[in-house]
Amino acid sequence: MRATVCAVIGALTLVLAGCAGRGRASSVERSEDLGAPFDEEVRRDLDVLRAATTRFHDLAEAQAAGYPTTLPKCMADSTMGGMGYHLVDRTRFDDKLEIERPEMLIYAPAAEGKVELVGVEYAVPYRAVPSTASPPRIFGQDLKRYDQLNYWALHVWAWRRNPAGLFADWNPAVRC
Numbered sequence: 001m002r003a004t005v006c007a008v009i010g011a012l013t014l015v016l017a018g019c020a021g022r023g024r025a026s027s028v029e030r031s032e033d034l035g036a037p038f039d040e041e042v043r044r045d046l047d048v049l050r051a052a053t054t055r056f057h058d059l060a061e062a063q064a065a066g067y068p069t070t071l072p073k074c075m076a077d078s079t080m081g082g083m084g085y086h087l088v089d090r091t092r093f094d095d096k097l098e099i100e101r102p103e104m105l106i107y108a109p110a111a112e113g114k115v116e117l118v119g120v121e122y123a124v125p126y127r128a129v130p131s132t133a134s135p136p137r138i139f140g141q142d143l144k145r146y147d148q149l150n151y152w153a154l155h156v157w158a159w160r161r162n163p164a165g166l167f168a169d170w171n172p173a174v175r176c
Contacts, residue, residue, distance in 0.1 A: 052100035123143075
């Protein structure tokens with residue numbers, strides 16, 4: 001009897017997990033599916049990020065949280081792939097980096113003219129941490145300098161696997 005109950009619960013879990021992924025077919029459902037193995041701290045941080053941002057698959061939720069939902073130009077490079085649409089919450093541009101509160105949400109084009117959440121970007125403006133200072137860190141990574149935008153930043157492809165790497169700028173799987 002106990003084995004039957006466990007089998008039913010296991011099957012139900014698989015069915016529900018499959019239903020949860022509908023509409024996000026190209027997004028990954030588990031952080032383990034995002035690529036190369038990472039140390040325990042990065043995996044834990046990634047799980048925290050995904051739990052904090054899962055509601056932003058719904059653009060209305062992103063807007064309610066302070067991210068403007070007017071889509072800017074989709075960023076793409078003909079050889080490296082895309083970065084997608086960056087929705088920026090300017091109130092978060094300060095010297096703090098919080099895993100649960102990324103400065104930007106990254107969306108990619110999806111079927112039927114919709115968009116899907118594929119990642120986030122963390123940023124610290126040079127006015128808070130000058131470009132001559134040591135780079136801020138999050139996920140065990142140094143943020144990269146973006147001199148043309150006057151900030152430090154790090155992409156985290158938390159919702160779509162990036163063949164170039166979890167923290168790469170461009171994602172060949174994103175097409176604009």
